[in-house]
Amino acid sequence: MPQETAPELFGLFRYIHRLTRESRRGMKASLAGCPKCHFMMLEATLAAIESKGQNGVIYVSDLAEALRQPLPAISRGLRQLEQDGLIERITDPHDRRKTLVRATEKGLTASRQCEDALTGYFARVLERIPPQKRQQMFELRGVLLNAITAENAEQENLLKGDNQDGKNL
Numbered sequence: 001m002p003q004e005t006a007p008e009l010f011g012l013f014r015y016i017h018r019l020t021r022e023s024r025r026g027m028k029a030s031l032a033g034c035p036k037c038h039f040m041m042l043e044a045t046l047a048a049i050e051s052k053g054q055n056g057v058i059y060v061s062d063l064a065e066a067l068r069q070p071l072p073a074i075s076r077g078l079r080q081l082e083q084d085g086l087i088e089r090i091t092d093p094h095d096r097r098k099t100l101v102r103a104t105e106k107g108l109t110a111s112r113q114c115e116d117a118l119t120g121y122f123a124r125v126l127e128r129i130p131p132q133k134r135q136q137m138f139e140l141r142g143v144l145l146n147a148i149t150a151e152n153a154e155q156e157n158l159l160k161g162d163n164q165d166g167k168n169l
Contacts, residue, residue: 030121037110041077042086046103046111057090057100086110 031039048066049058058066064074078101081087086107092098103111126134 026121026125027118030117031114034113034117035110037084037086037107037114038077038080039111039114042081042103042107042111043114045078045081045087045101046107049101049103057102059092060089060099060101063101081107 044067045058045063048063049056052058052062052066060074060078061071063078064071067074078087078089082089085104087101087103090100090102092100129137
């Protein structure tokens with residue numbers, strides 16, 4: 001990498017860090033009036049039920065796989081959601097060794113309230129951006145992500161190639 005590119009990259013890193021920090025701060029404030037619902041875990045569970053589940057339920061093991069988290073971590077998160085009345089765990093009637101998860105009405109309501117609060121927050125943020133700049137932002141929004149994704153895929157392929165040749169990493 002050329003030396004003159006480094007300051008630009010460090011500036012980009014600082015920008016991404018600040019963008020993340022400020023967005024989280026704003027999101028937290030916008031959720032202050034919503035029911036406490038461990039929003040990220042609840043949303044991840046609902047998304048997994050929608051994409052990988054059947055009839056509004058998902059196996060705990062499938063949830064762990066979908067979220068790419070170890071089963072003990074998923075169980076801890078589910079325990080908290082269950083204690084708050086947001087989900088329920090049910091023994092599979094066809095295989096009593098397996099446990100299913102489904103959202104309760106309280107969980108669905110809490111999720112909708114949080115989503116509405118976050119949508120409102122980001123709509124207000126976007127209103128602060130002049131229309132022409134907003135259009136540019138939307139046109140460019142995937143450029144960095146696509147570049148990072150492509151580079152990561154190339155790196156993974158190189159690592160897989162090294163592994164297949166029997167080389168140590």
